[in-house]
Amino acid sequence: MAPPKYLTGDKAAINEFIDKFDTFLFDCDGVLWSGDHVFDGVPETILMLKARGKRTVFVTNNSTKSRQEYLKKLAGLQIPCELEDVFGSSYSAAVYISRILKLPPGKNKVFAIGEAGIEAELTAEGIPCIGGPDEKFRRDITPEDFAGLADGTLLDPEVGVVLCGLDYHINYLKLSTALHYLRRGAVFLATNVDSTLPMHHSFFMGAGSCSIPLQYASNQTPLALGKPSQAMMDAVEGKFQLDRAKTCMIGDRLNTDIKFGVEGNLGGTLHVLSGVHQKEDWEKEDAVAVPAYYADKLSDLKIIA
Numbered sequence: 258m259a260p261p262k263y264l265t266g267d268k269a270a271i272n273e274f275i276d277k278f279d280t281f282l283f284d285c286d287g288v289l290w291s292g293d294h295v296f297d298g299v300p301e302t303i304l305m306l307k308a309r310g311k312r313t314v315f316v317t318n319n320s321t322k323s324r325q326e327y328l329k330k331l332a333g334l335q336i337p338c339e340l341e342d343v344f345g346s347s348y349s350a351a352v353y354i355s356r357i358l359k360l361p362p363g364k365n366k367v368f369a370i371g372e373a374g375i376e377a378e379l380t381a382e383g384i385p386c387i388g389g390p391d392e393k394f395r396r397d398i399t400p401e402d403f404a405g406l407a408d409g410t411l412l413d414p415e416v417g418v419v420l421c422g423l424d425y426h427i428n429y430l431k432l433s434t435a436l437h438y439l440r441r442g443a444v445f446l447a448t449n450v451d452s453t454l455p456m457h458h459s460f461f462m463g464a465g466s467c468s469i470p471l472q473y474a475s476n477q478t479p480l481a482l483g484k485p486s487q488a489m490m491d492a493v494e495g496k497f498q499l500d501r502a503k504t505c506m507i508g509d510r511l512n513t514d515i516k517f518g519v520e521g522n523l524g525g526t527l528h529v530l531s532g533v534h535q536k537e538d539w540e541k542e543d544a545v546a547v548p549a550y551y552a553d554k555l556s557d558l559k560i561i562a
Contacts, residue, residue, distance in 0.1 A: 261528065261539065261548045265557040274550060275558065278524060279503040281306060282493070284484070285317040285327075287455040287509035287532020288555055294457070295334040296531060298556025303337055305559045313342060314497060316506075318483040318513060320347040320422030320448035320464055323377035344493055346448035346464075346483030347371070347378040350420055352492055353482050355382040358444065364417030368438050370431050370467060371422030375448065379420075387413060388431065398430040406437045421471060421479060422448035423464035432470055439475045449483025451513060455532050484508075485517035507555065509533050516546040525549045 264271050283289060289299050303313055315338060317327065324343040331338040354360075354367065369375045369389040376389040388394055405411030411434070419435045439445055450465035464483075472478055482488055494501065505525040508514020509532025518526035528548035530536065539547045552558065 258547065261551045264527075264550055264552045265554075266560065268560055271558055271560060274505075274525075274527075275306065275309060275311070277503075278311065278505045280312040280314065280497070280499045280505070282314050282316045282504060282506045282518070282523075284506075284508035284510070284514045284532075285315055286319055288507060288514075288529055289315075289336060290334060291455055291532075292457040293334075295336070296554060296556065298554075298559060300335040300337070302556050302559045307337060312497070312499070313338070314344060314493070314499075315342055316344045316484065316489075316493060316517075318346045318449035318451050318464070319454070320345065320350075320375055320483070321372040321425070322347075322374040323381075324348055325377070326374060344489075344496065345374070345378070346489070347374045347422060349486075349489045349492055350375070350422075350446060350448050350482040351378040351382040351384060353488060354379070354384055354418060354420070354446070357488075358418070360417045360444075363415055366413060366415040367418040367420050368413075368416045368435055368443070369420045369422070370424045370427065370435055370471075371420070371448065371464075372425060375420065375422050385415075387416065388434070390426075394431050394434070395426045395428070396430065397428070398433060402430060402433070406433055409437070409441070412437055412441065416443055418444045418446055419471075419479075420446045420448065421464065421468040423454065423462075424467050427467050432474070435471055436474050439471070439477060445471075445475065445477045445479040447479035447481045447483075449486075449513070450479075450481045451483075451510070453533065455509070460533070484513040485520055487520060490517060490521040511538055511548075512545045515539075515548045518548075519546050527552065529553070529555050531555070 506518030
């Protein structure tokens with residue numbers, strides 16, 4: 258395998274790279290921005306790619322926001338985008354539940370661990386949801402809760418799925434409620450299993466860190482519907498009718514973004530060094546994935562403009 262090609266500062270290589278692809282899939286956190294800080298030159302880079310006739314799609318594992326919320330954030334950061342160009346892990350999970358997962362009659366509700374983005378995307382797909390941002394679950398567990406969960410009187414008999422995403426209000430009550438739904442046969446899904454979330458030039462707990470206690474307690478592993486899940490890749494391909502050979506995944510994480518592109522047999526993967534993983538991570542013998550290209554930051558691509 259050839260080592261990753263370094264693009265920063267190489268105009269000829271950048272031109273050749275851009276010409277090779279019709280579609281670019283972008284991770285967001287760590288590639289376009291960190292928290293609410295957009296990286297320098299990102300809007301201009303996206304505009305340049307669009308001007309060269311490229312399709313730009315934003316594929317994010319952050320489940321806390323709906324597509325509408327992501328569109329608002331992208332617009333606020335001056336990044337050109339349409340609603341149809343956003344594909345998040347909450348949307349991926351909602352599509353999977355509504356169109357692929359065959360739930361038995363009377364078991365079509367979802368108990369969600371996560372923020373408003375999960376609830377919004379489930380609702381948009383016509384999936385009834387409990388939990389999520391509901392204030393009733395944002396509190397300490399009580400003796401009555403222990404008793405009601407144990408005997409099932411506090412459980413909704415129509416719940417057939419437990420969906421776990423990033424939850425800024427994760428607590429013992431939510432995890433215990435989810436555990437008892439799983440013990441009664443609910444399907445265990447995760448929007449994504451990222452261990453950390455890049456924010457404000459640092460790292461915080463990711464969705465995977467929220468689901469780990471539930472995995473440990475239930476002895477079950479959820480089906481993850483964000484990167485690097487190929488269920489997500491199939492959904493992206495179906496929605497955008499893209500040619501995988503002419504598509505490149507751009508990201509900052511080897512275990513999600515780059516692995517997503519490699520296992521999806523995309524024509525290329527570009528790793529940017531502005532987020533989670535660095536060059537030494539793919540140079541290890543046991544590297545989870547190795548990109549085809551790398552650059553210091555996304556805006557290095559606009560050097561040719």
